[in-house]
Amino acid sequence: MEKGSQNGSVIRVAEGSKSILRSGCILIDKPAGFTSFDVVAKLRGMLHEKKIGHNGTLDPDATGLLEIFIGRGTKAVPLLSDHDKTYEAVLRLGIKTDTEDLSGQILSDRSDLVGNLTEEKIREAFSIIQSRTSQIPPMYSAKKVGGKKLYEMARQGQEIERKTVPIEIYELRIEEISLPEVRFTAHVSKGTYIRTICSDIGDFLGTGACMASLRRTKIGQTDVKDALSLEELQKLVDQDRAEDALIPLDQMFSYPKACAEPQADRYLLNGNPIYAEEVHFFSENGPDAEGPAGNLFSSAESRDGFSGNSAGQKNSQVRLYLSDQKTFAGIFKKEGSLYKAVKIFLE
DSSP states (O other), rough: OSSOOOTTOOOOTTTOOOOOOSSSSEEEETTTTHHHHHHHHHHHHHTOOOOOEEEEEOTTTTTEEEEEEEEEGGGGHHHHTTEEEEEEEEETTTTEEEBBBTSEEEEEEEEGGOOOOHHHHHHHHHHHTOOOEOOOOOOOSSEEEEEEEEHHHHHTTTTOOOOOEEOOOEEEEEEETTTTEEEEEEEEETOHHHHHHHHHHHHHHHHEEEEEEEEEEEEEEGGGGGGGGGGHHHHHHHHTOOOGEEEEEGGGGOOOOOEOOOGGGGHHHOOOOEEEGGHHHHHHTTESSSSSSSOOOOHHHHHHTOOOHHHHHHHHHEEEEOTSOOSEEOOOOOOOOEEEEEEEOOO
């Protein structure tokens, strides 16, 4: 994931102003013991910026990738919340808890049965659970029912009926079996709880199980390898280099890039639709425009999230720039003969 300033995404404010950064995303490697909100609060103080949000809640005991959005970047969160996620996790066989992880109260302990499990049986359980297409959210989760988070009800001793939700488990790959623990990688859709996967595997095996540890490594196209620890970010702030951590907003989307003709700029600046013939696409092999041809973007830029399929491009959402080819206007979608705004990111 490319980092750095672009299109004025990073703005150094005048002396005496409070904000250090505005508009973009910072990837944080969340430590254990912090809630996602704790990280947001920490960055508010560190960057002196009130408008901060995150994409994808992590449990306090979990570690790994957290996307933090700054300034107008918070408007991008609803557009990016559907991204798939990848985790590294450890399952503990034999123990079943009310929270489905080791932090909860033990409901049953069948550790005596774990020694009888074969590798073949464990792999069968993973295969069966991977094929499931729905899941019941755990009571100890941030999912809201009737405007209240489930974990808030659970802490009050309440347990309510939850509806199953559709999920996709793209991959459950066992990395190591060292009983009573199994280390695995999970690639799943939005809203899939790894704790519940662990519990379901334990139920299938008849021993019970819970999650022993969890680390998120990917959200969509972002990777924890590109993330900073809180200490590393603080060091950049102390060196007056906080902008080095900021990913420009447009790079958080993988939609094709497109540019407007000069006469359309004033409409974009007001969030109005523009005609399709005023929009130009660019592929790795050259221009692919709705309107007049012209290679406005470099080949390196055009490869960024671009499929090269002309028909597909013209019917998908796009990252639309002003005619200067640099200023990111927002995400637009073609409807009939017009491109209409899905979300505007201009100041």
